[in-house]
Structures are given as structure tokens and as C-alpha cells.
Amino acid sequence: MRNKRGKFTRVPIEVPIDSLTPLDITCGSTKCEEELHCFSLKKSSIRKHGKKGVCHQCGTDLIDWTRVHQLNLHDVSFMFSAMKNELIRHVFWLTEIDDKAREGAIAEGLEQLKERARKSLKTKVGKHNAFMDGRQTPMGNGDIVNYAQHATATCCRKCIEIWHNIPQEKLLTEEELDFFTELVMLYSKERIPELK
Numbered sequence: 319m320r321n322k323r324g325k326f327t328r329v330p331i332e333v334p335i336d337s338l339t340p341l342d343i344t345c346g347s348t349k350c351e352e353e354l355h356c357f358s359l360k361k362s363s364i365r366k367h368g369k370k371g372v373c374h375q376c377g378t379d380l381i382d383w384t385r386v387h388q389l390n391l392h393d394v395s396f397m398f399s400a401m402k403n404e405l406i407r408h409v410f411w412l413t414e415i416d417d418k419a420r421e422g423a424i425a426e427g428l429e430q431l432k433e434r435a436r437k438s439l440k441t442k443v444g445k446h447n448a449f450m451d452g453r454q455t456p457m458g459n460g461d462i463v464n465y466a467q468h469a470t471a472t473c474c475r476k477c478i479e480i481w482h483n484i485p486q487e488k489l490l491t492e493e494e495l496d497f498f499t500e501l502v503m504l505y506s507k508e509r510i511p512e513l514k
Contacts, residue, residue, distance in 0.1 A: 328375065329354075329405070338409050340468065345477065347405050350376040354405040357381060359480055371480075387483035389497050394504060401471060401481065410469035415509050418460035423510050431506060431513070435463045436499040439472060444495065446475055446487045466505040472498045 319328045326333070326342055329349040348356045355373035364370050367377035381400050385393065401407040423431055442455055455464055455473040467473040471481035479486050484494060507513055 335408070336412060339413055340406075340409055340465075343406055343409060345406050345474075346374065348373065348375040349405055350378065353378075353380075353403065354408050355380070355403060356406070357404055357480055383483075386481065389482060389494075391497065391500055394501070398470075398504075401469070404471075407469055407471065410465055411505075413465075415462060415465060416460060419462045419465060420510055422460065423462040423506060423513055428503070428507075428513055431462070432499060432503055435466070435502040435506075436495060438463050439467070439495055439498050439502070440490070442467070443472060443475055443478060443498075444490045446489075462506050462510060463502060465509070466502040469505050470498070470501040472501060 319326065319330070325344050326338075326347050327344070329335075329338065329343070329347060331351055333349075335349065335352060335354065346356050346358075348354065350373060355378055356375060357371055358374035359370050360374060363372070363374040366374075369379070371381060371383050372379045380403050382396075386397050386400050390397075398411075402411055426434070455467045464473075471477040475484075475486040478484050478498075482494075482498075484490065490498075
């Protein structure tokens, strides 16, 4: 089932996960048959399933939100593993990084990339941003930071609220921005091992 923009809302059984790209799906896309969901705080989802933090489509409750919400870099493996239960995050962890993003990150190097990632996070999500207000994180588009923000749920304030338990209207602290920068860098180093 596709939406008006041609993106899957529910990915059909016959479509393999490894054939999906970020341009095929939205934040709300699901493939519940393969345990790839979309976790939601929407009131309609809470009414439908009786609690928050479950898949908006099927009601599956997979995530240990208390543990994920601790924002602990020492527990980042658990956090990333939990995030990969959400279809959009899963796709961003699997999708091939385009050549422009790979080559740009390598040319930039770790230190400059980290500085740029932090600046990007502060600009795009540091304060409340209404969806599509001009600061929405693009879906990859030749920049490893964009890939990383979607993979680590630091792409918009809605995803930050769900995955990192920070209300949308709250200004991010320096510590929170540091934490998100580290998530972006961990993703970037994993996906582009030749980064130095």
C-alpha cells in the first residue's frame, strides 16, 4: 500500500526488505510480518492499542523504553538494536551509503565531520521544529550526517521525543546535543569504517 507520494505505508509481504531504500518509505511505514514496526506516541495509536510506545499498526510492544530513554552511551548497542525494530531505522542501517556521502565523509575526516554533525543537529533539531518547516532532515542525499540522523532517531523532534524521551517543545541542552552527536558519529564510523 502506497501513499499519495508513492511511498509504502505498509510494505507488502512480497517486497523484500533489502530492496527498500529510504525513498520508498516514510517514518510511519511498517512491515509487521517481519517484525519491522513504527512506534508511536500519537493519541489515536494510544486509543487503538491502549498504551503508548507500541507499533501504531499492530500494537506490538517490543521496546524497553525505560532502558532506551536513559541516553547512556555505554548502552548504545542495546539502543541501536532496539531502533532496528522500527522499519525506517532498519532501512537506514542497511541501505548502501551513496558514493557522494562516503567520499565526502572520508575527505572531511572525523573531527570536521563531528563538528559539522553537531552544528547540523543544533540547527535542525536543537529547538522545536514543526514538521517540514525547512529544517527537516533530508533522506540521505549525499550526506552521511543525514543518513545517521534518521538511523539514530535524531532527524526530527517527533522521533527525538519517541526514542529519546525529550519533549518536542524543549530546547536541547549542550549535553543532549553532545549525546546525539556521538550517536551520529558511531553510526558514521560503523557504516564508513575507513573514516579517519
